[in-house]
Amino acid sequence: MKEKLVFVIFVVIAIAMIGIGGYYYYTYYGVPRCPACGMIITPEMDANYKVIDVTTNQRIYTCCPGCMLRLVAAYPNLHIEALDSWYGTAAPKIIIEIRNGSVISVDPPTTRLLLGAAITNSCSSNRIAINETSVELLLKYGYNENNPLTVFKTQLPANTPVRTIEQALPGLKAKGIAYVPPSMAFIASIIIIGIIILIIGIFTYKKLVKPMSKPTTPSTKL
Template sequence: MSATKMSRMLVIGLVVVALAMFGVTGYLYYQFYGIPRCPACGMLITPEMDEHFKIYTDGWGEGERVHACCIGCVFRLLDPERGWDELYIETFCDYYGPDKPIRIHVWNHGKNCEVDPPTAKVLLGAKIVKSCAVNRIVYDDYAAEKLLKIGYTEHTMKYQHVPLPEGTPVIPPCKCAPMLAEKVGIAYVPPSPIVPVSFAIVGIVILLVSIVMYRRTAAKG
């Protein structure tokens, strides 16, 4: 095989590597920034979570739309240092389903709170087992009692189809909000863009090298 042909094959190989680098860059960027994540814990937001919690900053259905993966993380978003001061939360009972909507207006980082209905309760399983999968919100005490026994229903998000740990506390939302905002808060740190940018830079360098090599090969005939 001639040196010219080998050089051309090397150039093609470098171009393929550069394109692969650009592909990795796009994939990482999409994973890091293209898919909404729960600002409190970093969990990827699924369509089911998006439907279960509608959270806004300036009123019911107004302002910035904020995401969360569970009712515990909803209140963690009120972190006094890194979170929001005021949130309008629309959700529904994990036992009865969408027919029993629950509205919570919290401000002053959770210290002030209004709940409709006032009978709503939070089943904070994460206080026993550190997992978002064991948090629930219910419309009334009967729903709380039933979920403590059966764990979940068809109205509970699929990733939460697990039993509730023994001793799961049942807490009114207005007591739960300031507790989680101050004692737990936002723990997730978004990944640095350095990683995808590094792949992009390497891809550009390889592509430039391949262009230079191609021109030299072409000049030699």
């Protein structure tokens, strides 16, 4: 009974370690995250913002228009396609070209960023607008309940800054990427420790249950 209890303890600890390692891997590497802030990418975010690193032709995910421009700190050459935060797919896509860390073109040029995060420090307070009408509606209502691709259903704070892409880029680029996930080496070490504990548990159990050899009794002469 004692041997089984020791073995069970080893197994439980091992499974816990391996499980934690697997959870960390899935959480930080198994699902897309915004490189700028670490937020998990939702289907709505995926649909609203398509950011391509022109240098590598790699898709980069982002959670909001603010983080979208923060990416320039690490990826200076970007092709960006974004949906207006109020109209969604009912309006043309906003196209932004950035090269060598600077804005090359914005289509349409009436595009504006509403950077409520400057006040709330939350990505949920950022919006992108295709024109002045969208700006006014977003400032008044925060979001359009009839837009099925609305990312954040929150009101914008009073005095939310409204900026052109060119005006917003320097400050957001300077803020840069803040999210640092646990390293793969750290996650792998947790799993490896769990496996080692399991192996030790198996060997310990075998040693404890191994039958002891009976001592040989010396033969006596008659």
